[in-house]
Amino acid sequence: MSLSLYHSSVPAFERCLAAFLAILDKAEAHAKARKFDPTNYLGMRLAPDMFPFVRQVQTFCDNAKNGPSRLAGVSAPVFEDKEATFAELRERVTRTLDYLKTLDRQAIDAAVEREVVFPAGPNNKFKMQGGNYLVHYVLPNFYFHLTTAYDILRAAGVEIGKRDYLGAVPGIEPA
């Protein structure tokens, strides 16, 4: 009995991305109630040398798109980093969700020991076995940028909590 590589990746990204669409709704509602432009969130950062909110969102969308793509052995489309509005951020998340539906489960599942090559920064390429790549690289990177995007909104006063971040956890029931 074991976990499939598909089930350890794509459904987790789908849960989080869908949850993040609802977080964007709450952030926009907060801006409306306080009468400021929601695009003000896009440039906010936790430190002056960290990525701003918009780039945190672009990055976790790319982690979710490119990680499973590389496991499946296919080239993911490149989504240009040019979002400047909340509508465009939603579109980025939605396009990522739509793309995840196109991936072949069996191709992903077959990648546990297959070598995956991936860029890290503009000048470096690395390789890892698929299972390690998911567990030790894709998931920690994805959750890092997702949580930091959440933390930026939370520090900005948006009324969100852990449940908003977790989203619809599948198969959870009162015990």
Next chain:
Amino acid sequence: MSLSLYHSSVPAFERCLAAFLAILDKAEAHAKARKFDPTNYLGMRLAPDMFPFVRQVQTFCDNAKNGPSRLAGVSAPVFEDKEATFAELRERVTRTLDYLKTLDRQAIDAAVEREVVFPAGPNNKFKMQGGNYLVHYVLPNFYFHLTTAYDILRAAGVEIGKRDYLGAVPGIEPA
């Protein structure tokens, strides 16, 4: 070919906890260089109604201890939440690492479809299948609190980056 539940959990927690010990060293060095008491970090928060740094650390340590324990079907020891110094934070992380070494891999691996019962808050208990529990509950919670602890230090000026967060990624090589 698939991932084992053990390999999807314990080695990831071990990598992150070991990396966090080095992050604590950098935070302490930063305090020393700036001549402030490193225990000042413990009460820092990104928002007034978020957990402070010390509780973020306690929580991700507990996620790492209790998640795999429940998968293995054993009761984890309770670590009292009373850390007040950096030495005590290191001890919390180290005790968690030591405890993870005691868990039975085969018992964890056997839990993919087994029902796991876990508390959520003081009054609620939930149940999930082990595989879903790891992928959709334990991992997102662990990375949430770990990243937020990192973000608190980063916003406080500690010179850390993504590599400090990721730690020693196993099997990664230049391609």
